[in-house]
Amino acid sequence: MIAHLKVRDAGMHTTLQDLGRFGFQSMGVPVSGALDSISLMLANRLVGNHDNTAALENLYHGATLEVCADSVRVALTGSATPLQVLSNGESDMTEIPPWRSVLLRRGQVLRVGAVRGSVCCYLAVAGGFDIPPCLDSLSTYVRGAFGGFAGRALRVGDALPLVLFNVRDNGDQYFPNPPELDTQQPLRVVLGPQQHHFTDEALEIFLSSSYTVSPHSDRMGMRLDGPRLRHRSGYNIVSDAIATGAIQVPGSGQPIVLLADHQTTGGYPKIANVISADLPRAGRLRPGDSLRFQAIELAQAEVIRREQVTQLDAMAAELRPVAVNR
Amino acid sequence: MGLLSGQTAKTDVTLLPCGDTALVVEFGDTIDRSLSETVLRLQARVHSATLPGVLETVPTFRSLMIHYDPTSTCAADLSQQVLALAHTKDTVTPRRRGWRVPVCYEPDYAPDLAAVAKSTGLSPDAVVSLHLSVRYHVYMIGFLPGFPYMGDLPPQLVLPRHEDPRVRIPVGAVAIARSMTGIYPVESPGGWHLIGRTPVPMFDVRSASPSLLAPGDAVAFAPIDAAAYQEILAASKAGEYRLDCTEEAA
Numbered sequence: 001m002i003a004h005l006k007v008r009d010a011g012m013h014t015t016l017q018d019l020g021r022f023g024f025q026s027m028g029v030p031v032s033g034a035l036d037s038i039s040l041m042l043a044n045r046l047v048g049n050h051d052n053t054a055a056l057e058n059l060y061h062g063a064t065l066e067v068c069a070d071s072v073r074v075a076l077t078g079s080a081t082p083l084q085v086l087s088n089g090e091s092d093m094t095e096i097p098p099w100r101s102v103l104l105r106r107g108q109v110l111r112v113g114a115v116r117g118s119v120c121c122y123l124a125v126a127g128g129f130d131i132p133p134c135l136d137s138l139s140t141y142v143r144g145a146f147g148g149f150a151g152r153a154l155r156v157g158d159a160l161p162l163v164l165f166n167v168r169d170n171g172d173q174y175f176p177n178p179p180e181l182d183t184q185q186p187l188r189v190v191l192g193p194q195q196h197h198f199t200d201e202a203l204e205i206f207l208s209s210s211y212t213v214s215p216h217s218d219r220m221g222m223r224l225d226g227p228r229l230r231h232r233s234g235y236n237i238v239s240d241a242i243a244t245g246a247i248q249v250p251g252s253g254q255p256i257v258l259l260a261d262h263q264t265t266g267g268y269p270k271i272a273n274v275i276s277a278d279l280p281r282a283g284r285l286r287p288g289d290s291l292r293f294q295a296i297e298l299a300q301a302e303v304i305r306r307e308q309v310t311q312l313d314a315m316a317a318e319l320r321p322v323a324v325n326r
Numbered sequence: 327m328g329l330l331s332g333q334t335a336k337t338d339v340t341l342l343p344c345g346d347t348a349l350v351v352e353f354g355d356t357i358d359r360s361l362s363e364t365v366l367r368l369q370a371r372v373h374s375a376t377l378p379g380v381l382e383t384v385p386t387f388r389s390l391m392i393h394y395d396p397t398s399t400c401a402a403d404l405s406q407q408v409l410a411l412a413h414t415k416d417t418v419t420p421r422r423r424g425w426r427v428p429v430c431y432e433p434d435y436a437p438d439l440a441a442v443a444k445s446t447g448l449s450p451d452a453v454v455s456l457h458l459s460v461r462y463h464v465y466m467i468g469f470l471p472g473f474p475y476m477g478d479l480p481p482q483l484v485l486p487r488h489e490d491p492r493v494r495i496p497v498g499a500v501a502i503a504r505s506m507t508g509i510y511p512v513e514s515p516g517g518w519h520l521i522g523r524t525p526v527p528m529f530d531v532r533s534a535s536p537s538l539l540a541p542g543d544a545v546a547f548a549p550i551d552a553a554a555y556q557e558i559l560a561a562s563k564a565g566e567y568r569l570d571c572t573e574e575a576a
Contacts, residue, residue, distance in 0.1 A: 265468030
């Protein structure tokens with residue numbers, strides 16, 4: 001039997017995601033990819049993968065998987081949730097903190113459980129999954145039923161084939177200073193491209209009010225509840241294309257932040273766009289979380305993004321080996 | 327307010343930032359054939375220029391979105407480069423693909439045909455004849471993977487969308503709304519009027535170029551009966567059917 005992880009409990013919505021599917025948006029194919037790309041990249045670095053290797057994105061409540069390989073190295077990142085490891089016929093349970101890798105052996109069971117401190121967390125496996133890419137990516141696009149594992153979220157009984165059938169014993173690592181999962185700071189936006197479709201009052205309300213993440217949010221869009229934003233005249237525009245993080249405002253006046261699985265084009269005016277450095281933070285927000293928006297200049301957004309790349313590289317350079325205690 | 331704006335030979339062009347990962351090059355705010363052709367010409371130039379940091383481009387009715395990697399370029403540099411391209415004159419005549427897409431308009435395949443006939447004051451046959459009378463321009467692909475927005479419909483067939491969208495529209499449904507006709511590439515909800523159905527797959531993820539149609543293509547419809555529909559459908563499922571296109575000057 002080939003090395004694989006067997007799905008004991010699929011979790012609420014667990015999908016394979018990489019950094020996204022680029023090159024097909026002109027054919028109407030969404031980018032998809034991890035909601036929190038930073039946590040995906042850091043999970044991959046913990047197990048020695050390339051940043052773009054697909055990992056399991058666990059939404060709300062994560063999966064439980066049985067190791068059906070001689071050994072695997074995994075890492076869980078992106079939330080405060082530790083990885084539960086069940087051994088000896090599941091009679092022993094240990095908790096592995098997030099932001100570190102751990103070696104598991106055949107028969108051990110790993111359980112993610114309820115995701116805390118974010119809506120999602122990432123389980124990366126050293127070597128990655130042995131699944132052919134679809135349109136150059138392993139990201140799952142569930143609405144289109146393609147990508148990832150069979151184009152869908154995991155189900156009980158699925159066997160996820162692994163590239164490696166074993167890993168070397170020593171090699172577990174951890175991040176001494178993992179990123180803070182702060183959701184208190186405002187999401188920074190660049191206004192436009194259709195801010196002039198809104199009244200001056202609407203723009204002021206948008207930048208000064210607190211919004212709440214609606215339970216009707218999904219990987220396509222984060223719907224917000226809050227003060228209504230009024231359009232100057234009508235809420236239909238001749239369709240144009242959409243960038244990830246665009247904040248569109250339909251007739252209800254309630255903004256929607258478009259996330260990984262968003263449509264490539266749309267006909268609602270977009271008041272602003274979340275800056276790329278803050279997209280992973282937007283992707284972590286849970287239903288019921290409150291948030292604010294802060295407008296910054298485009299040039300500033302570019303500086304912030306470059307600083308973030310430098311910080312991530314510095315964080316990755318701090319990877320430390322886990323002390324062997326057996 | 328745009329980042330930069332300027333004049334091309336015929337059209338105003340405005341560059342609008344969409345956050346720090348995309349730039350919209352906007353030529354207008356209407357649905358217009360010549361505007362669409364301006365967008366598609368710029369797309370071709372951007373592709374052949376292979377600008378640093380550009381990931382992909384998405385043409386729409388009125389604008390070209392350029393998705394870029396902000397760690398490899400910046401909006402100011404990209405804007406200059408794109409504006410220069412917008413002012414360039416093409417030396418070669420652009421080409422386009424021409425298609426004849428078979429469509430069955432029989433009642434079982436056209437659930438809204440009778441209602442469309444009633445709303446427009448035409449007979450069902452007249453609706454079909456009018457739909458067949460135009461060679462359509464593919465303005466853009468969007469809404470769903472592989473969904474083509476094709477225009478323009480004869481004015482007699484222009485209707486608003488259904489107020490209550492259908493929950494489930496079958497694969498291949500040929501539909502009309504406002505000045506556009508489209509084809510549902512996958513089963514989905516939708517608010518357009520269904521006047522026919524094609525057995526030809528519009529979207530296939532197993533293909534390196536998964537959408538059959540692309541912006542700029544010319545599409546004519548060819549009427550087929552239910553027997554031909556089933557025959558093509560069966561052949562297509564067996565991997566024994568391919569719709570060919572022609573190449574022509576745009």
